[in-house]
Amino acid sequence: MQILKSAVGRKVLMAITGQSMVLFAVVHMLGNSSIFVGPDGINAYAKHLHDLGALVWLFRAGLFALAAIHIFYAIQLTLENSAANPAGYAVKKQIKATFASSTMIWTGVVIMAFIVYHLLHFTARLTPGVVQGVDALGRFDVFTMVVSAFKNFGTSAIYVIAMAALFLHLSHGIQSFFQTMGWNTDKTQCTISAIGKAVAFILLAGYVVIPLSILASALIK
Amino acid sequence: MSDHNSNTMNLTLQVWRQKGPNAPGKLETYEAKHVSPDMSFLEMLDEVNETLIKKGVDPIAFDHDCREGICGMCSQVVNGVPHGGQDRTTVCQLHMRSFKDGDTIFIEPWRARAFPVIKDLAVDRSALDTIIQAGGYVSCHTGGVADGNAILIPKPEADYAMDAAECIGCGACVAGCPNGSAMLFTSAKVAQLAVLPQGKAEAATRVNAMTEALKECGFGNCTNHYECQASCPKGINVKFIAKLNREYLKAIAN
Numbered sequence: 001m002q003i004l005k006s007a008v009g010r011k012v013l014m015a016i017t018g019q020s021m022v023l024f025a026v027v028h029m030l031g032n033s034s035i036f037v038g039p040d041g042i043n044a045y046a047k048h049l050h051d052l053g054a055l056v057w058l059f060r061a062g063l064f065a066l067a068a069i070h071i072f073y074a075i076q077l078t079l080e081n082s083a084a085n086p087a088g089y090a091v092k093k094q095i096k097a098t099f100a101s102s103t104m105i106w107t108g109v110v111i112m113a114f115i116v117y118h119l120l121h122f123t124a125r126l127t128p129g130v131v132q133g134v135d136a137l138g139r140f141d142v143f144t145m146v147v148s149a150f151k152n153f154g155t156s157a158i159y160v161i162a163m164a165a166l167f168l169h170l171s172h173g174i175q176s177f178f179q180t181m182g183w184n185t186d187k188t189q190c191t192i193s194a195i196g197k198a199v200a201f202i203l204l205a206g207y208v209v210i211p212l213s214i215l216a217s218a219l220i221k
Numbered sequence: 222m223s224d225h226n227s228n229t230m231n232l233t234l235q236v237w238r239q240k241g242p243n244a245p246g247k248l249e250t251y252e253a254k255h256v257s258p259d260m261s262f263l264e265m266l267d268e269v270n271e272t273l274i275k276k277g278v279d280p281i282a283f284d285h286d287c288r289e290g291i292c293g294m295c296s297q298v299v300n301g302v303p304h305g306g307q308d309r310t311t312v313c314q315l316h317m318r319s320f321k322d323g324d325t326i327f328i329e330p331w332r333a334r335a336f337p338v339i340k341d342l343a344v345d346r347s348a349l350d351t352i353i354q355a356g357g358y359v360s361c362h363t364g365g366v367a368d369g370n371a372i373l374i375p376k377p378e379a380d381y382a383m384d385a386a387e388c389i390g391c392g393a394c395v396a397g398c399p400n401g402s403a404m405l406f407t408s409a410k411v412a413q414l415a416v417l418p419q420g421k422a423e424a425a426t427r428v429n430a431m432t433e434a435l436k437e438c439g440f441g442n443c444t445n446h447y448e449c450q451a452s453c454p455k456g457i458n459v460k461f462i463a464k465l466n467r468e469y470l471k472a473i474a475n
């Protein structure tokens with residue numbers, strides 16, 4: 001297919017898969033916030049999700065496909081791009097390119113490593129020291145698992161660093177999506193860029209507030 | 222030139238010298254003495270070349286033609302910025318008054334895989350012609366000159382097309398791009414023709430053919446750094462890249 005070879009088509013695939021994962025990240029963050037309701041909040045939320053049964057696996061397969069397509073073309077395009085610009089300048093100033101736009105592949109690698117760890121940690125629960133129990137209503141106790149995990153400084157640090165990488169990735173990626181889809185003009189550029197950074201920041205804040213508040217309360221107690 | 226002109230400056234140049242496409246190149250240091258602030262950048266290099274020739278040294282090869290900012294031949298990365306970084310200015314229109322006595326100036330060729338060095342600062346930009354040949358035209362019978370107002374074009378479309386047509390094909394966008402992509406150059410032509418009634422008919426085949434040629438020529442893919450717009454001496458806007466992407470998606474949908 002022509003799209004899969006095209007300079008623009010492959011970018012469009014990256015943009016759509018990336019932006020779909022952003023939507024997932026927003027929903028996931030909102031779901032996580034149920035932890036502030038207490039054990040009843042997040043344990044009930046988790047139980048609802050798991051009661052969906054086969055749908056959960058369908059959803060997981062979809063997310064896996066999104067990530068796989070995104071990563072495949074990320075690597076392919078990045079390799080092509082560095083081959084297209086082999087000999088560096090002795091002196092080169094970047095005027096518009098940013099730290100975030102120049103490190104997309106590396107923030108991507110950090111996010112990928114994090115996703116693997118995160119799945120082993122809270123989904124497969126294979127990492128050492130995961131607290132697995134049931135609450136008074138016989139539901140899996142997500143609340144205790146998360147709180148006990150984040151009391152560990154190192155674990156919290158991993159999550160915070162990964163979310164910082166996600167923030168950088170999306171501070172370039174979200175506005176890039178609109179440009180790649182052609183939904184941008186010189187008049188919208190500034191606003192779209194600002195909204196992209198704002199969404200990236202809200203995600204950062206929404207995610208790190210959980211480990212940070214748990215760490216803080218662990219320190220106070 | 223004489224020493225009594227107190228305005229003149231002495232500069233140190235670090236110039237990329239490379240004998241041929243496959244020869245190894247390196248930066249060489251030259252002194253540019255008594256440079257008048259009224260000289261253009263290329264005139265300053267002309268003077269340096271005069272002194273090199275007198276010394277029996279091979280003069281610095283660089284491309285130029287009109288020297289008035291319209292032909293797109295001049296192509297030098299000055300202090301890390303294509304065309305030297307003055308807003309909407311080609312390097313031939315850059316004047317030495319932008320520098321000061323004692324400055325060190327780095328002068329390098331456009332660097333991209335698709336632009337092999339011919340010699341020193343001169344690179345082969347025929348890949349840009351290949352992209353245009355792939356679709357940067359309108360197929361029509363060329364008879365006598367058509368009546369200017371035979372096809373009426375609304376002012377906003379005409380202005381939009383003219384803004385895109387300002388591209389002089391210099392290749393600074395490629396030189397500035399961290400991915401060595403010619404997307405801004407390609408998009409300017411795609412957008413210019415797609416918005417005009419004469420060009421609309423072939424819009425879909427054009428965008429496919431030109432983006433395909435861009436890849437075949439060894440240019441990279443756009444990752445929206447927008448470094449091209451910042452490097453462009455004609456202020457070509459990245460909105461044209463969004464327009465190219467739109468045209469591409471329309472071409473798929475049809």
Ligand code: HEM
Pocket residue numbers: 011014015016017018019021022025067070071074075078104105107108109111112115169170172173174176177178180443444445
């Ligand atoms: C898991 C490993 C990942 C890798 C290796 C990776 C790598 C990349 C690379 C190299 C780009 C291209 C830069 C560009 O074209 O501007 C990109 C773009 C993008 N990424 Fe990722 N990424 C990863 C995960 C994610 C995740 C989890 C999300 C969302 C939550 C995401 C969202 C985006 C978006 C929205 C774009 C911009 C799309 C466009 O090109 O217009 N990425 N990514």
Ligand code: SF4
Pocket residue numbers: 387388389390391392393394395405406409452453454455456457
């Ligand atoms: S878009 Fe600008 S920088 Fe690129 S070739 Fe045209 S005039 Fe030169």
Ligand code: FES
Pocket residue numbers: 284285286287288289290291292293294295311312313314
């Ligand atoms: S020499 Fe013609 S644009 Fe510079």
